[in-house]
Amino acid sequence: MESLAAAIENTALHTWVETTALLWPFLEIVHFIGLSALLGSMLLIDLRLAGFYRHINVAATQKLLPIAAIGFGMNLMSGTLFVFGDPTRYLINTGFILKLILILIAGMNAIWFGWKIKPLMKTWQPDADMPILAKVIACISLGTWFGVLLLGRLIPYVSTG
Amino acid sequence: MFEWLEYTPIAIWVGESLYGYPFMLSMHAVGLALVVGIFAMRDLRLLGCFNGIQFASFGRFARLGWSGLVINAISGAFLFTSQATTFVDSTPFLLKISMIFLAVICAAIIQNRLRAEASTWDHAGSVASGSVRLLAVASIVLWTGAIISGRLVAYF
Numbered sequence: 001m002e003s004l005a006a007a008i009e010n011t012a013l014h015t016w017v018e019t020t021a022l023l024w025p026f027l028e029i030v031h032f033i034g035l036s037a038l039l040g041s042m043l044l045i046d047l048r049l050a051g052f053y054r055h056i057n058v059a060a061t062q063k064l065l066p067i068a069a070i071g072f073g074m075n076l077m078s079g080t081l082f083v084f085g086d087p088t089r090y091l092i093n094t095g096f097i098l099k100l101i102l103i104l105i106a107g108m109n110a111i112w113f114g115w116k117i118k119p120l121m122k123t124w125q126p127d128a129d130m131p132i133l134a135k136v137i138a139c140i141s142l143g144t145w146f147g148v149l150l151l152g153r154l155i156p157y158v159s160t161g
Numbered sequence: 162m163f164e165w166l167e168y169t170p171i172a173i174w175v176g177e178s179l180y181g182y183p184f185m186l187s188m189h190a191v192g193l194a195l196v197v198g199i200f201a202m203r204d205l206r207l208l209g210c211f212n213g214i215q216f217a218s219f220g221r222f223a224r225l226g227w228s229g230l231v232i233n234a235i236s237g238a239f240l241f242t243s244q245a246t247t248f249v250d251s252t253p254f255l256l257k258i259s260m261i262f263l264a265v266i267c268a269a270i271i272q273n274r275l276r277a278e279a280s281t282w283d284h285a286g287s288v289a290s291g292s293v294r295l296l297a298v299a300s301i302v303l304w305t306g307a308i309i310s311g312r313l314v315a316y317f
Contacts, residue, residue, distance in 0.1 A: 025316050032193070032308045040198020044222060053222055060213030064202065067210075128221065153190040157183040 005087035017085030024085065034078065035149060042145055049117065049130055049138035057126040062118065067111030095158035099151040104127040106144035113137050163245040176243035190237035195229025197304045200268055204297035205290045207271070216282045216289065222277035223268075253317050257310040261313065264303035267296050 008014055017023060041064040048056045083090050089097045117134050124130075130138075166172060175181040203223045207213060241248055248254045274293050282289045289297075 010284060022316075025312055026266050029309050032312060033305060035190075035194060036197040036201060036304075036308070038198075039194035040202045043195070043225070044202055047225075053218070055218040055235055056222060057215065057218070060211060063211040063213060067202070067205070103223075114246075132178075149190055149194060150187050153187050154183055 001091045002088075005091045008084055008087040008091075010111065012082045013081075014087070017081050017147065018081065019077065025083075027063045027081055030074055030078040031082075034071045034074030034146065035152075038075065039071075041065070041067040041071065041147055042141060046138040046142045049134045050142075051130045051135055054127045054129065058124050058128060058130070059121045062121055073108050074156070088148055091153055092157065092160045094153045095151045096159065102144045102147045106141060107133070109137060109144065113141070163249050165258060166242050166245040169242060171239065172242035172245070175239050182240070182243065185228060185236045185239045187231055189240065189284040192229040192232030193308075196226050196233060197247050197308065199223060199226035200264075200304060201203075201301060203271070203275075204300050207283060207293055207297040208281050208288065209288070209294075212287055216279035216287075220272065224274060225273070226268070230268075235312070242300060251317070252315040252316055253310040257314065260303045260307040260310065264300055271296050271300065 017027075044053075044056070045061045045064055045068070047053055048058055048061050117137060167176075168317065175185060200223065202211075203219050203226070205211065206216065206219050272295065274296075278293075
């Protein structure tokens, strides 16, 4: 990780992020708006898939997936630039490494959702209770994304090493 | 008065204990995701997105957003005590609080109109009335503004 950090510090992108005035707060703002879009849409989709809010038409919740994708895309881009701008701060930080692992789990869980649940959603009654697999996937999704949120916020406060 | 606040035991706990400040910051991030995330989904629905989810069911779901507002009012009050004199002199902070105040008024009006008119809109081919769509735009702009000015508190 330390050699990776050193390699990043030699890139032009690193210099650009580090020296461009007000880029950092701009990226932070993008990151916060992105997390609101991602978590807001995931809350509705996952709480319905977990069996709550059965008055919400379950098939129609799929229409929020593009908002989740946009939010994730905003945060992937702004987050990558954070790492390029200050690699030694992130790459050796335990909170950041755990955050990346949780994002990986959330990503695999999303693939599982796309494979096993999404094709079935149109066949369900609008107010149907959900099968156990949908509930498990929904809980993993909410657990990992809120974990990502908390770990991200705690990066400045956890130890490195 | 704000100087006095900074020396209360609560302010000292938030500012100086190992876990006080990061715990309150974490709660503030969770509350942000709930209130801005859910209210923004509601606003997008009012503006015509997610056709197929009834306005009536969104009215009930949006209540979850209010719990985020409560979490952030409490965690925000704790965070405020630790640096009260700095915050009351910070233009971005005062801007942030003003925008949240207006956004909450928007949310209250939207919530009332959803309760009263959602089923009418659902029957009228799924279109919310113009004045509510205007409130939805104002709500998105105000919450975005609150995030922007909130982040800038650390810089100006």
